[in-house]
Amino acid sequence: MSWPPLREELAGLEPYGAPQLDVPVKLNVNENPYGPSPACVADIAAAVAEAATTLNRYPDREFVELRTALAAYLSRDAGSGQVTPEMVWAANGSNEVMLQILQAFGGPGRTALSFAPTYSMYPEYARDTMTRWVAGRRESDFSLDLDAAHELVKREQPSVILLPSPNNPTGTALPPEAVAALCAAAASYEPCGLVVVDEAYGEFRREGVPSAVELLSEHRNLVVSRTMSKAFAGAGLRLGYLAAEPSLIDAIRVVRLPYHLSALTQAAALAALRHAPELLGKVDELRAERDGLVDWLRVQGFEVADSDANFILFGRFVDRHAVWQGLLDRGVLIRETGPDGWLRVSVGTPAETTAFKDALIDLRERGDASPVRSKDNITGRRRPAEADRAQLDTDVNANQEKA
Numbered sequence: 001m002s003w004p005p006l007r008e009e010l011a012g013l014e015p016y017g018a019p020q021l022d023v024p025v026k027l028n029v030n031e032n033p034y035g036p037s038p039a040c041v042a043d044i045a046a047a048v049a050e051a052a053t054t055l056n057r058y059p060d061r062e063f064v065e066l067r068t069a070l071a072a073y074l075s076r077d078a079g080s081g082q083v084t085p086e087m088v089w090a091a092n093g094s095n096e097v098m099l100q101i102l103q104a105f106g107g108p109g110r111t112a113l114s115f116a117p118t119y120s121m122y123p124e125y126a127r128d129t130m131t132r133w134v135a136g137r138r139e140s141d142f143s144l145d146l147d148a149a150h151e152l153v154k155r156e157q158p159s160v161i162l163l164p165s166p167n168n169p170t171g172t173a174l175p176p177e178a179v180a181a182l183c184a185a186a187a188s189y190e191p192c193g194l195v196v197v198d199e200a201y202g203e204f205r206r207e208g209v210p211s212a213v214e215l216l217s218e219h220r221n222l223v224v225s226r227t228m229s230k231a232f233a234g235a236g237l238r239l240g241y242l243a244a245e246p247s248l249i250d251a252i253r254v255v256r257l258p259y260h261l262s263a264l265t266q267a268a269a270l271a272a273l274r275h276a277p278e279l280l281g282k283v284d285e286l287r288a289e290r291d292g293l294v295d296w297l298r299v300q301g302f303e304v305a306d307s308d309a310n311f312i313l314f315g316r317f318v319d320r321h322a323v324w325q326g327l328l329d330r331g332v333l334i335r336e337t338g339p340d341g342w343l344r345v346s347v348g349t350p351a352e353t354t355a356f357k358d359a360l361i362d363l364r365e366r367g368d369a370s371p372v373r374s375k376d377n378i379t380g381r382r383r384p385a386e387a388d389r390a391q392l393d394t395d396v397n398a399n400q401e402k403a
C-alpha cells in the first residue's frame with residue numbers, strides 16, 4: 001500500500017525553499033538587512049499586547065482598518081487615481097494572496113501563464129490548484145518580447161497571467177506599455193483573463209519606473225500584488241496584499257478561509273504601517289547600494305542583469321555551484337538560482353557588500369570563479385524536476401526561484 005496517500009502528482013516531491021543556514025552574511029532570500037527601530041518594535045509590541053486582550057474573539061474577518069491603511073499607502077503610487085479599501089485584499093504573505101487568486105480564478109480546465117525565468121512558486125500555485133501551467137520565455141536580456149507574449153496569450157487564453165515586476169530572479173521591471181498590452185490581450189477572450197503584476201520588490205524600482213498601481217483605473221482585469229516582506233522589512237510579519245477592482249476582491253473573498261488574518265497579524269501590520277517612513281527609509285540606501293554593486297560587478301568583468309529590485313543576478317560561471325559553495329565557505333550565503341551559470345545576491349548593508357566582494361575576489365584569485373567563455377559548457381546545477389509529475393513546463397521550472 002502506498003504511504004502517505006498523497007495526490008499522485010505530489011508523490012516524491014520535496015517542499016522547496018532556500019537553505020536557512022546560520023552564517024555571518026545572509027544574502028540569499030532578498031530580505032531587508034535592516035531591522036525595525038526600538039520605537040517601532042515597542043509600538044508593534046504594544047499593539048499586539050492590546051490585541052491579545054481579546055484573543056477569545058475571532059478577528060475582524062474583513063480587516064477593514066488594515067485595508068484602509070494599505071489603500072492609503074498604495075494611493076501614493078496611483079498617479080491621478082486612488083486606491084480605496086474596497087480595492088484592497090491581504091493575506092499571510094503575497095504567496096498566500098496569489099494562491100487565493102489561483103483558487104478563485106484558476107482551477108481545472110483553466111490555465112495560468114508566466115514568462116521564464118521567473119519566480120518558482122508560480123507553477124506550484126498552479127499545481128496546487130490543479131490549474132494548467134504554461135511558461136513563455138524571456139529574451140536573453142530577460143525582457144519580454146511583447147509581440148511573442150501577446151501571441152502566446154491569445155493562443156493559450158490563460159485565466160491568470162503572473163507578471164513579476166521586478167522579476168525574480170532577474171530584477172527586470174516591466175514597462176507600463178507591456179502591462180497595458182497584456183491586459184488588452186487578456187481582455188480579448190471569454191472569460192477574460194486576469195493580469196497579476198507581482199510587485200513584491202516594487203518599492204526598489206529605479207527612478208522613473210512607474211508602478212502598475214497607476215494603471216488600475218484603466219484595466220478592470222489588472223491586479224497588483226505587494227508585500228511587507230521586502231521594502232517594509234517585515235518578512236517575519238507575513239503580510240501580503242493586492243489592489244484590484246472591488247468585484248475581483250469580492251470573488252477572492254469566496255475562497256478565503258474565514259479569519260485567515262489573525263488579530264495579532266492585523267495589529268502588528270497596522271503598527272508597522274504607522275512606521276512606514278522609518279521602515280521604508282532604508283529603501284533609497286539599498287537602491288544606492290545595489291547600483292554601486294552592479295557597477296562594481298561590471299567593472300570586475302562579470303555579466304550583470306539590470307536590476308530594479310533588492311537583488312542582483314550576475315555570472316556567468318563555468319561552475320556556479322563551486323562559486324556558491326566557495327562564498328559559503330567564506331561565510332557569505334547567496335542563492336544558486338536562475339539560468340545556468342548565473343547566481344543571485346541580495347543587497348545587504350555596506351559591511352555585507354564588502355564581505356561579499358572580498359569573498360568573490362578571493363575566489364577569483366584562486367581560479368575558483370572562472371567566467372564562462374563562449375566555448376564552455378556550463379555546469380550549473382539544475383533543480384529537481386519537481387514540476388515533472390505536475391505536468392508543468394519542466395524546462396522552464398528548472399530555472400526558477402523561490403524566495
Ligand SMILES: Cc1ncc(COP(=O)(O)O)c(C=O)c1O
Pocket residue numbers: 029030092093094095096119164167168198200226227228229235239240402403
Ligand atoms: C516575486 C515574488 N513574489 C512574491 C514573493 C512572496 O513574498 P511573501 O510571501 O513573503 O510576501 C516573493 C518572495 O521572495 C517573490 O520573490
